[in-house]
Amino acid sequence: xxxxxxxxxxxxxxxxxxxxxxxxxxxxxxxxxxxxxxxxxxxxxxxxxxxxxxxxxxxxxxxxxxxxxxxxxxxxxxxxxxxxxxxxxxxxxxxxxxxxxxxxxxxxxxxxxxxxxxxxxxxxxxxxxxxxxxxxxxxxxxxxxxxxxxxxxxxxxxxxxxxxxxxxxxxxxxxxxxxxxxxxxxxxxxxxxxxxxxxxxxxxxxxxxxxxxxxxxxxxxxxxxxxxxxxxxxxxxxxxxxxxxxxxxxxxxxxxxxxxxxxxxxxxxxxxxxxxxxxxxxxxxxxxxxxxxxxxxxxxxxxxxxxxxxxxxxxxxxxxxxxxxxxxxxxxxxxxxxxxxxxxxxxxxxxxxxxxxxxxxxxxxxxxxxxxxxxxxxxxxxxxxxxxxxxxxxxxxxxxxxxxxx
Amino acid sequence: xxxxxxxxxxxxxxxxxxxxxxxxxxxxxxxxxxxxxxxxxxxxxxxxxxxxxxxxxxxxxxxxxxxxxxxxxxxxxxxxxxxxxxxxx
Numbered sequence: 001x002x003x004x005x006x007x008x009x010x011x012x013x014x015x016x017x018x019x020x021x022x023x024x025x026x027x028x029x030x031x032x033x034x035x036x037x038x039x040x041x042x043x044x045x046x047x048x049x050x051x052x053x054x055x056x057x058x059x060x061x062x063x064x065x066x067x068x069x070x071x072x073x074x075x076x077x078x079x080x081x082x083x084x085x086x087x088x089x090x091x092x093x094x095x096x097x098x099x100x101x102x103x104x105x106x107x108x109x110x111x112x113x114x115x116x117x118x119x120x121x122x123x124x125x126x127x128x129x130x131x132x133x134x135x136x137x138x139x140x141x142x143x144x145x146x147x148x149x150x151x152x153x154x155x156x157x158x159x160x161x162x163x164x165x166x167x168x169x170x171x172x173x174x175x176x177x178x179x180x181x182x183x184x185x186x187x188x189x190x191x192x193x194x195x196x197x198x199x200x201x202x203x204x205x206x207x208x209x210x211x212x213x214x215x216x217x218x219x220x221x222x223x224x225x226x227x228x229x230x231x232x233x234x235x236x237x238x239x240x241x242x243x244x245x246x247x248x249x250x251x252x253x254x255x256x257x258x259x260x261x262x263x264x265x266x267x268x269x270x271x272x273x274x275x276x277x278x279x280x281x282x283x284x285x286x287x288x289x290x291x292x293x294x295x296x297x298x299x300x301x302x303x304x305x306x307x308x309x310x311x312x313x314x315x316x317x318x319x320x321x322x323x324x325x326x327x328x329x330x331x332x333x334x335x336x337x338x339x340x341x342x343x344x345x346x347x348x349x350x351x352x353x354x355x356x357x358x359x360x361x362x363x364x365x366x367x368x369x370x371x372x373x374x375x376x377x378x379x380x381x382x383x384x385x386x387x388x389x390x391x392x393x394x395x396x397x398x399x400x401x402x403x404x405x406x
Numbered sequence: 407x408x409x410x411x412x413x414x415x416x417x418x419x420x421x422x423x424x425x426x427x428x429x430x431x432x433x434x435x436x437x438x439x440x441x442x443x444x445x446x447x448x449x450x451x452x453x454x455x456x457x458x459x460x461x462x463x464x465x466x467x468x469x470x471x472x473x474x475x476x477x478x479x480x481x482x483x484x485x486x487x488x489x490x491x492x493x494x495x
Binding site for chain 2: 162163165166170196197200238240241243244245246247250251254258352353354355359
């Protein structure tokens with residue numbers, strides 16, 4: 001790979017957190033800890049929804065270690081400057097441990113307990129008062145230069161079509177190659193879509209042992225999805241020009257680019273240094289809670305819990321989603337979709353199909369836009385107010401010692 | 407095939423197939439075209455990676471699809487009695 005110099009003109013001024021993390025947004029998150037507190041939390045957010053106040057939460061009333069860890073990682077994410085927890089009061093979620101983790105990170109945190117505070121109306125007022133004060137104090141958040149080698153960037157695809165694998169995905173792969181060459185951390189995921197190219201992927205592993213872990217993660221995904229009755233290669237795929245299962249998987253896999261793979265992580269694990277990482281999103285153990293990720297935003301939330309400052313989203317048919325906490329850059333694979341939904345898209349990778357741009361040019365455009373978004377430029381979904389968030393039940397074992405070779 | 411043909415897309419320099427950017431005769435958008443002559447049994451390379459093998463000799467410029475290539479994998483993955491999925495050979 002050719003060596004690529006950092007662009008000196010892209011100055012990113014991050015938000016410096018008391019724990020030393022540097023964010024590219026200065027958000028407050030309001031987190032409901034059970035569905036019963038969702039309405040109150042949403043009402044608290046509503047007047048501040050255009051001021052960087054984001055709604056996240058966990059609906060379940062039964063405890064879940066994965067959900068607890070996800071919430072902790074999300075509430076102490078570099079883009080988050082303060083956290084308001086909204087509890088009904090009798091749910092099982094361990095709110096005091098979460099509040100303590102946020103407090104220990106140096107971020108302001110406050111818990112509204114709906115039952116103790118006297119119900120819906122009083123809780124909303126109490127929460128909004130805290131948001132007003134905290135928004136004012138966050139204006140004084142210190143700024144510090146954020147280098148490309150401190151950035152964490154995730155990628156996901158959703159609403160894919162036959163164009164995804166030949167335009168947007170390989171262009172994102174080019175951008176990933178440049179990010180990794182400049183020592184940023186880049187994360188790709190969805191092992192269920194890598195069935196058929198696991199050996200090619202394992203050959204890119206930094207160590208032989210990591211290669212075995214990569215193979216095992218795809219093997220796990222194949223079994224998991226088979227148990228759920230999830231088909232892989234559909235007849236319709238062949239109509240779009242795809243001939244084999246490995247070709248279909250390669251179309252998704254090529255988002256990862258061509259760099260060496262530095263590690264395998266699980267949701268909530270933050271890459272220890274720059275490099276390319278596979279995020280294993282499929283739960284460990286027997287099939288318990290249904291589909292690993294019920295929709296694209298469940299995957300985006302996991303990429304963000306791994307520290308992603310920004311997420312590159314490839315879509316062919318045309319997704320409109322964004323996310324709470326981190327900006328989502330939408331790379332549209334299909335030129336017709338782009339023309340129809342251009343307000344929702346950040347990059348028109350469909351130009352590759354029409355001969356108006358090369359893969360390298362669009363890859364460069366995605367890379368440059370990633371740095372501009374990191375420097376503060378809002379993405380299409382941010383400007384439109386998208387703040388989707390989903391968190392469900394899962395269970396994971398910690399990663400093994402071979403997953404992050406030094 | 408010339409890589410400079412604006413109607414065709416080369417995804418990786420190692421590839422032996424090109425992608426139709428526009429509908430060509432008998433070749434819809436997004437389908438594969440042999441970049442050079444490909445012998446029976448040879449790997450089909452797209453994105454620089456093998457995506458299957460040729461089942462017969464393919465002349466340069468011909469469409470590459472179900473009738474002249476196959477998966478080196480299984481076309482679908484299945485459980486056997488031991489709850490293992492087949493990874494081909």
